[in-house]
Each structure stands twice: as C-alpha cells, then as structure tokens.
Amino acid sequence: MNQNYTGMLYVVPTPIGNLLDITHRALEVLKKVNIIAAENIQHTNILLQHFNIKNYLISMNKDNEKKQSDHLIKELKKGKTIALVSNAGTPIINDPGNLLIKKCHNFNIQVIPLPGPCAAITALSASGLMYNRFCYEGFLPSKKTERQNLLYSLRKETRPIIFYETKYRILESMQDIIEQIDKNRYIVIAREITKKWESIYGATAISLLKWLKEEKNRYKGEIVIIIDGYKKLKNDTLNQKILDTFFILRNFCTLKTSVLITSKIHDFNKNNLYQYVIKNKNDKII
Incomplete structure (x- = not known):
C-alpha cells in the first residue's frame, strides 16, 4: 500500500455476518498496522484466522475503554499505527471506541475511517x-x-x-x-x-x-x-365523520374532553375543532 502508517488510527468495519463482506483495503490495514484494538479478541481472531492474518491484538471494550484509550494514545504518539475494530460492523456505532477517537483529535493524531458493513x-x-x-x-x-x-x-x-x-x-x-x-x-x-x-x-x-x-x-x-415515519394528514378539512364523533362524545363528556378525544381519534387539530364548535354552538347542543 502506498500509505504512510505513522501515528494513525484506522477505524475498520468488519462483516456483520458474511465474512466475504470485508473489503480488500480493510484486510490490508489489519495486516500492516502495529496493533489491532478489538472489542473481543477471541471474536476478532476468528476473522483474522479465516484470512490468514497474524497480528498483535489488545482488548478494548466498554469496561476498559478509558484505561486502554490512554495506553493506545501513548502508542500512537510513538508513531505506532492502530486498527480499531468491533465485533461486527462499523466501530463506534453502539460500540466502544469513541473516547479513543476524541483523544486522537485532541492530540492531532490522524483518524482514518474505512467504509464498510453497518446493519x-x-x-x-x-x-x-x-x-x-x-x-x-x-x-x-x-x-x-x-x-x-x-x-x-x-x-x-x-x-x-x-x-x-x-x-x-x-x-x-x-x-x-x-x-x-x-x-x-x-x-x-x-x-x-x-x-x-x-x-x-x-x-x-x-x-x-x-x-x-x-x-x-x-x-x-x-x-x-x-x-415508517409519521404521515401528516393530506386533508386537514373538518368533515362529517369528525363532527359525528364529537357529538356522540359530547353526550357523555365536557366540551374540552370531547374535543380532545375526537382530535386524537381522527388525528385532527384540536384547536381548529374547538374554534368550529364554538362558532357553531347554536346549530346543535354543544
């Protein structure tokens, strides 16, 4: 690879199920870096063994993240190159490593993210x-x-x-x-x-x-x-169905409660309904 690995942290996505989903670039990085910081060493070793990769691994999980981040920063300052990997998918997304990346930015250590799998x-x-x-x-x-x-x-x-x-x-x-x-x-x-x-x-x-x-x-x-996202009503016009619901409820509830329940049932603006019944209170028993 025509890359300079001095003092760099690589964020390396790994397969979320199918080992063939790993990229050629990710494999090359995992071969060449000085250290692989893995969420689970045993789990990452399965991946490395499958692709005949031998490298030095250390554990960095949610329990030791602070301690290991400080240690890895020292190694990066010495010019070491490190690959950060999680058990599966793109690191940091619901996985440890964010603290290390923040520290890299604080010390002007280059962080290089690789594209890859994300569930x-x-x-x-x-x-x-x-x-x-x-x-x-x-x-x-x-x-x-x-x-x-x-x-x-x-x-x-x-x-x-x-x-x-x-x-x-x-x-x-x-x-x-x-x-x-x-x-x-x-x-x-x-x-x-x-x-x-x-x-x-x-x-x-x-x-x-x-x-x-x-x-x-x-x-x-x-x-x-x-x-799926919430779909706003295309028709915000007060119709007879809404009014029928309101008048049925009004036989049993207060005006305020009837308006509130009706607006929820039909997903209609309660203020618009309230203004309508007030203006037309003489037409029916409100």
Missing part, C-alpha cells in the same frame, strides 16, 4: 422505506418505562426510525410500539442480515406482532426494526 444502513436499503433522511436511535432501552417514553416522544417523527433490538425483548418492544406510536404504523423487521437465516418482513405493527408470535424462529438472532 442499520443495510437493513434500511432493503426495507422499501428508503428516504434521503432517517432517524437512527440505536438499541431500544431495556427498561419498559424508558422504552415507552422514548417511543412516545418519536410518535410524530416523519423520518423512518431505526432501532436495534434483541430476541429477548422484541415482543415487548413491538407491543410498546403499538401502544405508544400506532398499531397501524408500517414496520419492517430485518433479522440476521447477511447471514444464513436472513429475513426481511414488513407489515403494520399489530400484524407484525401477530406474525412474530406465530413462530419463535422469526425473532431469533440480531434484529433491526425500521418504523
């Missing part, structure tokens, strides 16, 4: 929900309340939303999506991307949960959830 982008490209904009949220919170609060805050997000989830929580998370976002929102689940049992399936949230429950193998492995 979120790979799944999005095959989802049918590809747009110029999307929202990546990483792993959903493991605690139910935190997960529900996050989902509720994203209910009006117009961009497709990408999450990672585990097989242990996918059914609970799907139920929370139904309750906090919309049972009829279109969702794609991409499972085991690039691996033997890869599957990509899309349906409304309520239908998707039913589909998952029918067969346990449908939610085994590593999972990417892609939620």
Whole structure:
C-alpha cells in the first residue's frame, strides 16, 4: 500500500455476518498496522484466522475503554499505527471506541475511517422505506418505562426510525410500539442480515406482532426494526365523520374532553375543532 502508517488510527468495519463482506483495503490495514484494538479478541481472531492474518491484538471494550484509550494514545504518539475494530460492523456505532477517537483529535493524531458493513444502513436499503433522511436511535432501552417514553416522544417523527433490538425483548418492544406510536404504523423487521437465516418482513405493527408470535424462529438472532415515519394528514378539512364523533362524545363528556378525544381519534387539530364548535354552538347542543 502506498500509505504512510505513522501515528494513525484506522477505524475498520468488519462483516456483520458474511465474512466475504470485508473489503480488500480493510484486510490490508489489519495486516500492516502495529496493533489491532478489538472489542473481543477471541471474536476478532476468528476473522483474522479465516484470512490468514497474524497480528498483535489488545482488548478494548466498554469496561476498559478509558484505561486502554490512554495506553493506545501513548502508542500512537510513538508513531505506532492502530486498527480499531468491533465485533461486527462499523466501530463506534453502539460500540466502544469513541473516547479513543476524541483523544486522537485532541492530540492531532490522524483518524482514518474505512467504509464498510453497518446493519442499520443495510437493513434500511432493503426495507422499501428508503428516504434521503432517517432517524437512527440505536438499541431500544431495556427498561419498559424508558422504552415507552422514548417511543412516545418519536410518535410524530416523519423520518423512518431505526432501532436495534434483541430476541429477548422484541415482543415487548413491538407491543410498546403499538401502544405508544400506532398499531397501524408500517414496520419492517430485518433479522440476521447477511447471514444464513436472513429475513426481511414488513407489515403494520399489530400484524407484525401477530406474525412474530406465530413462530419463535422469526425473532431469533440480531434484529433491526425500521418504523415508517409519521404521515401528516393530506386533508386537514373538518368533515362529517369528525363532527359525528364529537357529538356522540359530547353526550357523555365536557366540551374540552370531547374535543380532545375526537382530535386524537381522527388525528385532527384540536384547536381548529374547538374554534368550529364554538362558532357553531347554536346549530346543535354543544
């Protein structure tokens, strides 16, 4: 390679399932650097052995990241070259290494990112929900309340939303999506991307949960959830169906409550509805 490796940190993506997805450039870097900083040495060794690469590895995971970052910075200052790799995919995305990169910038050490596999982008490209904009949220919170609060805050997000989830929580998370976002929102689940049992399936949230429950193998492995963005109503005109709902509710609720519930049922602007019923209160019993 016609590159100068003095005092450089390489961010090297590795396959997320299929070992053939690694690039020639990534293999060349892993051969030539002085040190490979791996999230899990044993896991990375499988990759290296497959391609007959022998090199010096050290562990850098979420538990020792601070200590190892300080050590690696010293090595980089000496002119060493280092490759940062995670267990799978592009490093830093939900993986350790960000602290090391920040320190490199602080000490003017060059950081060279290599392109490569990423489960979120790979799944999005095959989802049918590809747009110029999307929202990546990483792993959903493991605690139910935190997960529900996050989902509720994203209910009006117009961009497709990408999450990672585990097989242990996918059914609970799907139920929370139904309750906090919309049972009829279109969702794609991409499972085991690039691996033997890869599957990509899309349906409304309520239908998707039913589909998952029918067969346990449908939610085994590593999972990417892609939620279609919120679609604003094209027609914001007050119609008879909205008014009928309001007048039914008005027989049992206060004006304010009737307006609030009606606006939620029909996803209609509550202020517009309130102004209408006030202006026309003499036409019906308001």
